[in-house]
Amino acid sequence: MDERTRADVERAEAAIVEHYPRLVRLAYLVLPPSMGRHPRVLTAHGLVQRALPRALPRALPRTRLRRPVSTLPAQRGPAPGTGYTEVRLRTLRLALAYEPGTGRGAARLLPSVPVVWGLRLFPQAGGADELALDQALSGVSAPVRAALGLWHLEGLEEDEARAVLADAGVVDPEAAQRAAWQLDQGAAADVAVLLNSGEFDPCTVQTRPTDLLRRRQRVRASLVAAAVLVVGAVVVGVVVPGAGASSSDAGRQASAASFAQQALEPERLLRAPNDQWADTSRLDFTTWPARGRQAGNGKLLARALRVWAEPPADARITATAGTSTRPPARPPRLLFAGLIDGVMVVVLHDGERLVRYAEPEAATPTLHFARVDDADVTTGAALVIGRGNGWMRYLIAPWVSDATTRDLLAPDAPARPLHLAPDGVTDRVPTPPEAATACGRWPVVQFRSSQRIAEDHTFLVTDLGDLAPAHLSYLPAPADGAPPQPPREATGPEGLRSWARTACSLRSLRGEGVRSVNNWEFARQRLPEGGGEATWVCSRADTWRGPGLVTVQLQPPAARPADPGLVAGRARNTAACSRFGPDVVGDIRWRAKSGKWYLLAAGSRTVGGIDVAGKVRAASGTGTLAAPVAHGAPAGVTGRLRNGRSLRAIP
Structure with missing residues (x-):
């Protein structure tokens, strides 16, 4: 060389x-x-x-x-x-x-x-x-x-x-x-x-480690097998044509079957170290340690995995919208196993879904599936570990250091401490009212994250009937000349007052698989006939599967902090009121104290004018409009964006 x-x-x-x-x-x-x-x-x-x-x-x-x-x-x-x-x-x-x-x-x-x-x-x-x-x-x-x-x-x-x-x-x-x-x-x-x-x-x-007992047996058998293979290779000395491809296919099938079987073995369940959450930039369910007194109960874990893979005919299975109930493709992660209010509960996470297995005494097992992919420090902060008639309990994330409860309909009332057990399970928390009941209160939980990951970071979550609670946030009306801002936590006085007038509309989101809801005050408008200043709010609910649900409200001056706003429009499967759809226009019929009706309309900061067509003809060169209208007269409202495009009001 x-x-x-x-x-x-x-x-x-x-x-x-x-x-x-x-x-x-x-x-x-x-x-x-x-x-x-x-x-x-x-x-x-x-x-x-x-x-x-x-x-x-x-x-x-x-x-x-x-x-x-x-x-x-x-x-x-x-x-x-x-x-x-x-x-x-x-x-x-x-x-x-x-x-x-x-x-x-x-x-x-x-x-x-x-x-x-x-x-x-x-x-x-x-x-x-x-x-x-x-x-x-x-x-x-x-x-x-x-x-x-x-x-x-x-x-x-x-x-x-x-x-x-x-x-x-x-x-x-x-x-x-x-x-x-x-x-x-x-x-x-x-x-x-x-x-x-x-x-x-x-x-x-x-x-x-590999299978220790099987490995010990194979040590003895390997010597004999090696000798047999050597003799066989010398005697045979030929390869059957075409055998390679078929054995390869069979091997792949056997490997897939073996991999699926491994997902059902309790000893292969993934378990995060107790302090992994403090040493990673990824804070979601993958960093939750296994908790609960039954986390080492192999028989209980085996039953939960078996019911997940092959649910019996009488098992109750529920899943949030857009969530698959397929068996695990790989060994899932164990988050909890223990007794909750007389029910044995196991919670697993497969990287995309939470699976809650419940084993009541003298009753059929239940499975609850919920999508939680792409969770973060707020949307991965808790899950519903138990639920009863008018109450529920949370299992909280390891990075949550403090929890309190409050009523959204009482924004000025102080928060009350919520006891946390050593295994991360909270005391019972009242559940919000359902659609068919009166909306006299709306309990939420306020979490504070550990200072090991953030300085005094508090945020609100609320139960909407799913396995994972929804995160509530708030975005105030834009100041003149100020750049757009991202949503903030709804724990301050302004955010709490905004949610006091919006909370009861959350009842329509139960069971929708909602991960977060943001209240965006996108415009303010002076009402005709000295009616005071009203606030236009767009409440956007983002689901775990992607599509959003939007509700536009007009909130005129109110006598009580919890007086609800007036719903101006709703839309499903839309990007409106998000960072991918920052332009919005809303309109509503409003009656003044004199009994006269007005068509009110307003747009976000990018709306430079508003046009009304149909039985009502009106136009405005600003982002708001108020025009007299006969009650019931049809009218179409369109906003003119500053970039030359037009945008119809959310119906």
């Missing part, structure tokens, strides 16, 4: 050492998911280590890197000529050889795979988005996964990635990129962010 070749190999070794995590992540992505996570992790490491060449060509291909389209900071790429492009190409070739049906013998690569005895290794479990992407990747070919990796992990442009795929032996790189683009566009979340998460990081792994 001459000096030039030796230097090239040394540069390649340096490139592997410096960029080892990104190379292993790329190999892990390209390898077939059907292998299982443990062998896939070990194989990814083995392939990268095997990518060190015996000799490199004198001229190394150079590719121009770009910053990934991810919102994450771009990884610092290697400089051209460092040997990285060659070892990346060799890693891709080795990983692509494992694709079923390629005809390339991946088995000959196995001796280079690291050996781990007695342990199972797998990357950290992600959330619902990571799970959905992993399932989507298992349905595409290795070249498609390689194209995604070159885009989102390596930061290559399409033409550069196409050239690398061709050099790696992909027959049709353009077809692979088209399929990758379709998967990329159809994903529910940013694929670049997900691929850079812990779910796809084979360098940061968790460990679990």
